[in-house]
Amino acid sequence: MDESSKKKIHDELLTLLSQKLPSDTIADKVTKIIESEISKREQQYYSTLDAHVEELSKTYEEISALFEINNLLSQTMNPSERLDDLATILRHTIPFREIAVRLKLQSDTIEFTKSFAKGANKINKAIEYVESGHEHETVLVEPSSGLGDLQHLLSVPIKSGNEHWGYILCADRESGIFTAADRKILESAAQQIASAVERFLRFQEELEKQRMQEQLQIARQIQSRLFPRFLPRSSFVSFNGYSSPAIQVGGDYYDILVRKDDMLVAVADVSGKGVPAALLMTSFRSALRSIAKFHADMQILVRDLNKMLLEDLQDERFITMALAQIKKDGETRLINAGHPPAIVVSNNSVKTLHASCIPLGLQEDPDCKVQTTNLRKGDLLVIYTDGVIEARNEKGEEYGMDRFSELILKNEHLSAEEIVKTIQRSLTEFMGEMPLHDDTTVVVLKYLGENIPS
Template sequence: LDYDTVLKKVTELTTHVLSSDNCWLEMINHSTRSSEIKSWQGLKKPSPEKKTDKDENGLSHWVVQNKYSILINSVSKDTRARALKSRERDLNSLLAVPLISKGDVIGILYAAKKTEFGFDNEDREMLQAFANQATMAIENANLLKESIERERLAQELKVAHDTQLKLLPKEMPRFNGLDIGGVCMTANEVGGDYYGFVSLDDSHLGILMGDVSGKGISAAFYMAELKGIAEAYGKIYRSPKELLMQINSVLYRNTDRQTFVSLIYAIFDLEKNQVIFSRAGHCPLLIVSGKTGKLQALQPPGIGLGLDEGPIFNRVLEERKLSLQMNDVFLFYTDGVTEARNPEGIEFGEARLKALLEKSSQKSAEEIRQDIVEQLVNFTSTAKRHDDLSILVVKKTG
């Protein structure tokens, strides 16, 4: 039997065995310090609001504190039952027994009758024995419920993981004059990292990298939507700013307000040897000059996609134009890189990433990518990764 069915069965059997007029099962949540009636028979108000443990004079509080049963044969004369009597005026005798697991009261089983002196100590002992058996049944049902939930979440993560891998490019594009290396390392909890390419013509290549807020199947779904929009509009709008404005307009209409996307989009123009890019709340674009070896982090204004309908987003967003010279190195990345933590909880950080990029800038794009990944793996060691991390290295070669 499932968890809810077991709870219902407990109150049904109690009502039948004790010939009670009313019965209810109140489950205790120690983490929130509250209780809630989960199953009932015959109550006038079968779904009362959650109660907190602030009512120190109430029945529930007494049972939880004493871990002992209550037998009341004249409800109107017992101050602990005052709140119950005001709500259920026709109840006059009451039994309340705790459900105890590992030393804690996890629930309270109540039985009540309209007549006074409706129960005796034999009823009390019988109900406590039944409650002990019910506790085991409830715990087993709860374990099954948790197991099913874990299995469902595992399946959802697998679907999200598979979806994410299908959306990412299977290989780096071969583009004359550019050397490209990239990777997306998915976390145990699948996030929404995405990168892709828009081949505009033989001398223009669009590169985008984004990070969808949230995790699991919903993040994968929005990532698929982002990919579709970017590919559809990428060849229409040759301005990064214009493209991001269009993507934002579509996403705002089709996502909930709790979801947003950070994104950076750059067009490499090998005809004019320039790069034009805009960023919507994404990580800075790191660039190492092939001429001087100096690194700069560019972070022009821009807010995340889907946060604003358009007026604020369009006004804040900027487009930058850079010259493109031989051996210039560009690094696109998501915050999973800089926020990766070691076992001591220390973040990898932007400073460490910048230093590594400067040191490796003479190498090929793929070698630079490998250096960054190797350093990240060594740094995080045995620490569990909670976010995806994505890296794209682009180097001007001709």
């Protein structure tokens, strides 16, 4: 009881006592004064209690709505699929007539609107106002805002951190103006939508990565079939090779074509890595195999091959290649178009055949020169790509041409297959835990002599 109420009762009692009334009358009047005050206090108490109950009930409804929204969005990967249900839940706590949600999910823009009252037509004006430069901020429009018949609007952005995904707006409140409580509810809903959007985008990214990995694995399997699956047999040469891409697919290529009077061995390296290089490598393979059937002359073969590649290669794309023609008598003709030097091991010494022209695909006539050497029984011809000699270890050191040549020379007595395995082991030991930074390809040929039976 406040002081004014106490003083009023005190004054009423003093007035009553000063009237010198009978004691029974005084007792009755005192009882009435006390009962009247108690009645007033009860009315005030119940009024305050009702207000608290109403506030608690409103808070419960708000919390319940947010819980429903959280449960709703947690049951779907794509939040745009549940916007209709979301609007219905919000309608239980915010008495709006119309609602709109705009979401930008990757390249898609989701535009959702819903009306809960016949004749409601403020939503388009509300959207137009918000999208006139207010998408990134909270907007509260009241009748006093001076926007004509757009008198009730509440819009909040859907964002997380620096990412802005869209907005959610409510228009045309049924009674009164949008309140601070309405704003809190809508902001909480927007935060939950933003979290759902992030989950959805992360899921999409992981799904895309998985799809890409699956597609790259398929591409890797297809590309592996483009290399010689079964090495052709020859009476005068034994050979072996391998190719390892730096990533799933690569731009290195090797092939061995046995013809009637000779054998062609090609090792090529398409500029770049990954899928683009792999596609160009496939084009190179098709061109080489089709042209090799009709040309015995190496220079004409390379000239026509270059013309076909010019049609497929884009600007700044090119292909380095070493193409060797080995005859039964050991005569070997080689064209090196911008490729690392081929290695010839003969009589315990190493000879290198360097590039004699620019890579293919850069100009119409690269004018490639033929280099000739004569292999003797037991001699080796090793063709490789730059990924081999440029492989790095954990100290940043390159494998290098000297190390590679010494390894081949040291193991020249082994078979072509054994030499290839030795090169692979040496590279693996040298690199340690370092990954390949470029595709690596090696082909080893050992000349057996002209009169070895098939």
